[in-house]
Amino acid sequence: MICKNVQKNLSDYLEKKLSDSLQTRFEKHLKECPNCGAELKTLKMIVMEASSFERVVAPDSLWTRIENELEVTDEPFPTRVSNAVAELRQRLSHLFKFPVPVIQMAGVLAILVVGVFLGRTFFSTRENVNLGQQTAVQQAELKLISQRTEHYLEKSTILFLGIVNTEFLQEENSDWSTEKRVARNLLKEAAFLKGGLSRTKNERVKQLVEELELILLEIANLEEEQDIENIELVKSGIDRKGLLLKIYLHDLNPEQNLKSAKNIL
């Protein structure tokens, strides 16, 4: 039998849990091996000392402690919470001992701070009003620009149609003063509309207005008397740029024009 096996089973040997044959071999080894003998001695000492530890007795006061804790845990939860709050308040009152006026002032200050905070958080509508007002103004402006653009295009169309349909040979003594006046007014209108349309970012209509503006400028610069060459230039300009067709197309879908402008807004 080797020492390792003996030392591993010393506890069982000590408690006589080994089989008879194993126990005989065990005892034989222990007699011959001083190391294992010493091991057994130490183990015996430990086990004997451990088993003869004196009994200790729970002190009488222990039940009182347990009972007190049970009374706390037996209480319904809200009572426990309120007790805990009361205890906390008592502890805090020891920590912060201030004169009464100081506490009152601190209380008033705290209420003011909370009130201002709540007021700013929940009752401030300034930004919303501003935002609402802004949106309303923008919508009104958009409507105005849209209306004036329509008038501008309509008047331009009439003006252009009048010029395009003029037969100079038949009307030799024609006077262009009315057309020039109308063109000048429309130019002023175009200047206003360009600004408005660039704000609304309605590039397509703005481009149309600019194209018409060039022709209107030519009309406004016509000579008072027979200026057949320039008239022909105006006519070809209107024709070349397909302005009447563009106006016509624009007029076909006025709602979409307005909608796209709104979306951009």
Add this chain to the structure above:
Amino acid sequence: MLQAAIRLNKNKNVFQAKKNDESGSIDWELVQRCRKGERKAQYELYQLYKDRVFNIAYRMANSQQDAEDITQMAFVRVFQKIDSFRGDSAFSSWVYRLTVNICINHFRREKRKKELVVHELSELATNLKILKTNEQTSKMKPFLEKAIRALPAGYRMIFVLYDIEGYKHEEIAEMMNISEGTSKSQLHKARKELKQYLEPYLAMYQSLA
């Protein structure tokens, strides 16, 4: 002779607890009354188990204060959880299982350095002459107590339950929710570690004995 002394002591220790469990009907009735929150019944139950619980706690902690705290925790837990006792095991086993759990949780994180224990033991040896002992108390006991405190919580628990309190491996396995084999092997390791601590003082012990 030694065996007889050990078994006698163990029998003495487990006698009271077994007596309570054998008359299981009394315990069960007590349990029912405790469930209703009857303070008197709780006190009766406490009286039945207080010393066993206190001794386990005391041997684990080796301090009166810690033992009292653990015992208090154990009984409060027993009364709080008494509704969950289904009677699958003896009530005493259930109470000790809660105690053991509390002990192990309490001491799990507490690790004493081996160097410190060796130093304490050597100090003890130096002051051996002035150690106050009586006829029943061997002068080696303080050494053993110190060495036990150096064991890891799991080993210590098994050593306390088996060698000091006299429980069987079967009972320990149930209390600690481990197998009997684990209980035996851990006891073996615990004893081996104790032997390492105490070996230097063995000659002294033999001269004292």
